[in-house]
Amino acid sequence: MKALMILLLFGILNLGYYLYFRRKFVRYSEEILRNTRRIMGNEKDQSLYREYNRETLTSKVVMELEKTEDILRSRMLKSEQEKEKLQKTISEIAHQVKTPLSNICMYHDMLSDPDISSGEAEKFKEIIGRQLEKLEFLIDSLIKSSRLESDMIKLNMGKVNIFHVLELAVNDVVHKADRKKLELSIRCGQDMTAVCDVKWTAEAIGNILDNAVKYTPEGGNVSINVSSGEMYMKIQIRDTGKGIASRHYNDIFKRFYRESSVSEEEGLGLGLYIARNIITLQGGYIMVHSVPGQGSCFSVFLPRQG
């Protein structure tokens, strides 16, 4: 008899425990569900802050859910921002194209004038030809830069020999450098490698070299030095040119930025912008150090491993 009583008591206690913990669990699940609905409903309801910053299970789950929502929201925002950026690019292209186009129209009109001499006609045709070249170059660069921005570029990443990349890059500037009697030198081991796309990286470095050559007076020198760090390979491009004031360190990488004193020189202000985009897309970065009047040093960092 006593044994039966004890068994019954035991059974009731167990049932009691079960019901108690079940109720707790149900309550807990309801809290989570309520908070989830609130989070996805996008209102930062003040009353729910009492669930934050506490050592409870609910608090941990709720804060983690909130983080997830934040991450999703920021991804959405990012894609909206990219659309806006594209719009801006399109209108910038339109704006830049206007000037050469209107020049072409003007000279074309003048060509249609029957009273001009053949000498003048020749001259006008030459001017139109140059404007067309400029347009071609402009459109090419703009399309390239907008493709880079909207990630439409397919990068062919792989372990690449840096010396080879530099050879390609230098190829494009060697004649310009010769014409200005600049000394061009490369210090790079034959076995130095980094993870990048050969063609695009060569173009980025070519753009930086192009600038170096452009802004260095006759008889100066441009030197390339490659060294390896633990995580990155560093390609330093030094010149003895006019230099850049430190407050402009970031301006030079902006689209269409050209220093006021060089507007007569050829160029659009897109070279460094494109270069930085290319390098950043490959997981690297560019830093610059310069002393106005003495020269500049651009350091291009490329990851050693993918």
Added chain:
Amino acid sequence: MDILQTENLTKYYGEEPLVVKALDGINLQIEQGSFTAIVGTSGSGKSTLLHMLGGLDTPTGGSVVVDGQSLGKMNRSELTIFRRRKIGFIFQNYNLIPNLNIYDNIVLPVELDGRSVDRQYLDNIVSVLGLEGKLDRKPNKLSGGQQQRAAIARALITKPALILADEPTGNLDSRTSQEVVGLLQATGRKFHQTIVMITHNDEIAQIADRTIRIEDGRIAEGRWQG
């Protein structure tokens, strides 16, 4: 969206007439996902500012709001838990725990919170920061740069709303500094983190999206560098 806002933040030490104005009315908005550098000379108030932003110190006046929550309205234990879950810190002298190995150091914030480690996320971070093969070593067996990278991993592991770095390259030579700050930027981008970095070094600061200059406890200049 702003992940951080301060309104008229002030920190005064002492009493009239000998008041030291470490921070004198700072108004700041930091956009989510951005990398901001706060630059100033020693004594300009930048470290004090960072301590306010991280809830490591209380202001004399004004407010700090991180991810929609006002730090001033929290009590000490709430603030501790908030910091643990929402903010990642990187210090000049790494502050790794010397008798724990690197793995334990990195996962410490998660374990303190009583949660289990997201192994895949951890592997991802470790790979980006080049720490594979070093996880079972103690901090004293790593170079300065490697220790700081471990500290960055620790700051990332809880997926915080904000990462605060106080002179992260202060104890490193210039070559290692360039690498560490490059990695900081790369991980910020890759893992969608917001980073606020304090430095006195203009060159290190150029890698940020935005530089804010602070002088005598006030903002002297703020420029977007995008």
